[in-house]
Amino acid sequence: MPDFRLRVFLAVARHLSFTKAAQELCITQPAVTKHIRELERGYEQRLFERRGNRVSLTEAGQLLLRYAEQVEALHHQLAEQLHTLHDTTAGRLRLGASSTLAQYVIPPILPGFQARYPRVELTVLIGNSEQVAEALLKGQIDLGLVEGQVRNRDLHYEFLLDDELVAVRHATPGQPPPAPQPLAEVLRHPLVLRERGSGTLEVLELALREQGIRLGPAQAAIYLDNTEGIKSYLEAAPDCIGFVSIRALSRELAAGQLEIVPLEGLRLMRHFEAVWLQGQPLLRAGQQFLRYAHQQFGTAG
Numbered sequence: 009m010p011d012f013r014l015r016v017f018l019a020v021a022r023h024l025s026f027t028k029a030a031q032e033l034c035i036t037q038p039a040v041t042k043h044i045r046e047l048e049r050g051y052e053q054r055l056f057e058r059r060g061n062r063v064s065l066t067e068a069g070q071l072l073l074r075y076a077e078q079v080e081a082l083h084h085q086l087a088e089q090l091h092t093l094h095d096t097t098a099g100r101l102r103l104g105a106s107s108t109l110a111q112y113v114i115p116p117i118l119p120g121f122q123a124r125y126p127r128v129e130l131t132v133l134i135g136n137s138e139q140v141a142e143a144l145l146k147g148q149i150d151l152g153l154v155e156g157q158v159r160n161r162d163l164h165y166e167f168l169l170d171d172e173l174v175a176v177r178h179a180t181p182g183q184p185p186p187a188p189q190p191l192a193e194v195l196r197h198p199l200v201l202r203e204r205g206s207g208t209l210e211v212l213e214l215a216l217r218e219q220g221i222r223l224g225p226a227q228a229a230i231y232l233d234n235t236e237g238i239k240s241y242l243e244a245a246p247d248c249i250g251f252v253s254i255r256a257l258s259r260e261l262a263a264g265q266l267e268i269v270p271l272e273g274l275r276l277m278r279h280f281e282a283v284w285l286q287g288q289p290l291l292r293a294g295q296q297f298l299r300y301a302h303q304q305f306g307t308a309g
Contacts, residue, residue, distance in 0.1 A: 012043070013043045013044075013046055013047050014047075014076050014079060014080070015080075016029065016033060016035075016040055016043040016044065017043070017047055017055065017072065017073075017076060018073070018076050018077070018080060019032050019033055019040075019143055020040065020044060020056065020063070021065060021069065021073045021076075024062075024063045024064065024065075025063060026040050026041060026044075026063065029034055043066035044056065046161065046180075047072075049071070051068065051092055052115065053068035053069075054065070054066050054069075055067065055068055055069035055072060055261045056069055057296065058078065059222075060074055061264060070223035077147070079291050081147065086137070090309055096151065099127075099128065099129065099292075099293055100128075100129045100131075100293070101128050101129070101130050101131075101150055101151065101290070101291065101293040101294055101297060102131050102133065102148070102149040102150045102151075103130065103131065103132045103133065103151055103152075103297070104131070104132070104133040104134075104139075104140040104143045104144065104148075104149035104151070104152040104153070104205055105132055105133070105134060105136065105140065105152070105153040105154075105158075106134075106136055106137045106140055106153065106154045106155050106206070106255060107134055107135070107136060107206070107233075107235060107252045108155060108171075108207075108208065108235060108252075108255070109153045109154070109155065109280055110132060110134040110153075111234070111235060111236070111256065112235075112253065112255045112256045113153075113169075113211055113255060113280065114132070114153060114301075116273070117300070117301060117304045117305075118130070118132075119241060120271075120300070120304070121300050121301075124300065125293065125296060128293045128296075133148065133149055136203065136205045136206040136207065137154040137156045137158075137205070137206060137207035137210070138158075138234070139159050139204075139205065140152040140153070140154050140283070141149075141163060141283065144161075144163060144283065144284065144285060145162060147165075148198060150284070150290075150291050150293075150294050151281065151282060151284050151290065151291075151297065151298070152282070152283040152284065153168065153281070153283070154207060154277070154280070154281055154283055155171065155207030155208065155211070155278055155279070155280050155281070156206075156207025156208075156210040156211060157207075157210055157211060157214050157278075158210060161286070162285065162286050163283050163284065163285060163286055164283065164284055164286045164287075165281045165282070165283050165286070165306070166281060166282045166298070167279055167281055168279070168281050168282050168301065168302075168305065168307065169279070169280050169305040169307050170277065170278075170279060170280075171253050171254070171255060171277070171278050171279070171280055172206075172211060172253070172254045172275065172276060172278070173208060173211060173251050173252065173253060173254070173276035173277075173278065174251070174252065174253075174254050174257070174268045174269075174276070175194055175249050175250070175251055175268065175269040175270075175271055176239075176242060176249065176250050176251070176252055176257060176266050176267065176269065177197075177242060177246070177248065177249045177250070177266065177267060178242055178243055178244075178245065178246040178248075178265075178266065178267075179264050179265055179266055179267040180267065181214050181264060185267065186267060186268070186269050186270065187270070188270040188271065188272040188273075189270065189271065189272055190272045191216075191219060191221070191271055191272065191273075191274055194249055194269060194271060195221070195223075196298050197247060197248060197249040198227070198228070198245075198247060198248045198249075199223070199227050199228050199229060199248065199249060199250065199251075200228075200229055200230055200232065200238050200241050200242055200245070200248050200249070200250035201228050201230075201232075201238075201250070201251065202231065202232065202233070202235075202238070202251075203224075203231045203232065203233045204231070207278070208235075208251065208252065208253070211276060211278045212251050212276065215274070215275040215276050219274070229241075229245070229248050235252050235256045238308075239252065239256070239257075239260055239265075239266060240252045242266060243260075243265055244268065249269060251276070252270075282298055282301075
């Protein structure tokens with residue numbers, strides 16, 4: 009955005025925090041305050057109310073936020089079109105990724121993409137699948153990478169690669185690998201599960217419903233919002249069983265900290281997918297990222 013003061017205003021308005029805005033923009037907090045004061049003097053309006061540590065938008069600030077977001081969007085559209093004229097890939101690409109993808113699948117391919125497209129400014133927002141979808145609808149990201157089964161009719165979905173959820177527990181050293189167990193037996197253990205809104209929990213509950221099983225609150229030992237937390241919990245709770253992506257377990261399996269419990273007659277397969285706004289063309293940088301990701305994962309783009 010040409011006017012850096014508007015970038016500062018947008019950062020403060022979105023975080024409602026001068027400190028977080030300074031961290032996002034890699035400038036000092038006094039510099040953030042200076043830019044906001046310059047805007048307020050220029051428009052002869054207070055843009056923020058400051059009460060102690062709480063920051064809120066004034067009516068004038070809310071009006072400026074609506075127009076500043078439009079200016080930001082138009083600026084990036086212009087940059088996209090100008091780069092396209094010269095057949096170059098540059099500009100901003102804001103990715104959003106559900107936590108399994110963000111932790112275990114996407115990071116290994118990002119350095120290669122950045123090396124190939126050094127003029128792309130890349131950022132990654134991390135949340136569960138529901139939060140990534142919301143961020144797309146709010147215009148906070150350009151391309152999402154999600155897991156799960158639920159579809160939003162305002163979003164377009166494209167297959168990225170396959171994944172499998174497995175039952176996992178604290179390892180029993182010196183014992184043979186666990187034999188396949190009936191699902192009913194596995195579900196008698198206290199369960200360590202992902203939080204509501206996560207694609208992992210959604211896939212698990214859908215597979216269980218197809219078996220005529222519904223998880224009750226009493227079956228869950230705890231709900232956690234990330235896979236690393238689930239793995240750490242399981243290492244300290246030998247009686248519990250969790251369900252996580254097999255892609256998240258390579259280190260713990262090799263170290264003998266956790267072990268997979270095969271399910272008798274059941275495999276929990278799912279897809280990772282790319283997602284963007286329905287009816288809107290994907291940015292050129294987003295198209296190149298998807299093409300690169302398909303090449304790295306060996307899947308058809």
